[in-house]
Amino acid sequence: MARKSTKAAEARERARERANRFLEREQELLRIAERVEEAQLEIEGVDAATEAKVAKIREQAEARIAEAREQAEKDAAEARRRAEELQREMLALGINRREVGERLGISTRSVVRTEGKKPVKKLSDEQAEAEAAALVREGVMIQLDGDVHRQLSPASADGTELHGMLYQDGEEQGEATVDLATAEWSR
Secondary structure, eight states, X not given: OHHHHHHHHHHHHHHHHHHHHHHHHHHHHHHHHHHHHHHHHHHHHHHHHXXXXXXXXXXXXXXXXXXXXXXXXXXXXXXXXXXXXXXXXXXXXXXXXXXXXXXHTSOGGGSOOOXXXXXXXXXXXXXXXXXXHHHHHHOEEEEEETTEEEEEEEOSTTSOEEEEEEEETTEEEEEEEEETTTTEEEX
């Protein structure tokens, strides 16, 4: 019987050792699980802090976007005002809205309207004939666009024909004659 009790005692000892190893392993797993849980809480804290930072950055960005849009609206209004002023300057030179639109590549409807019509200088028939005769006699230089000019001068002694020269950048580009009686051009 001693042998059974010795074997039983050895079996109990081995079982205790296995249980102790199991308990040690369980305690180690528990410590690891606790550290994982702490890391998870830390991650959640970092995530919350990151989301708060992102929200603040978005708020600041939205404020900057609103400021940029407001500034862009002010700049656009100023540019529109300047463009309208330049259109008024063109109209003040005596060209009509359609021609301003053509020169600027915009519709006539987009050309600014003047506040009121300028009084048109009325010439008597005698004054108009005298001015026309002076033009025919003396000739005239007309600026067409930028550095493009047309010079008109008498082509006949009786003043029924005008000779026209076209210049660009000061260089002759072509010439033509117009018969004032028929309004026909010839080259």
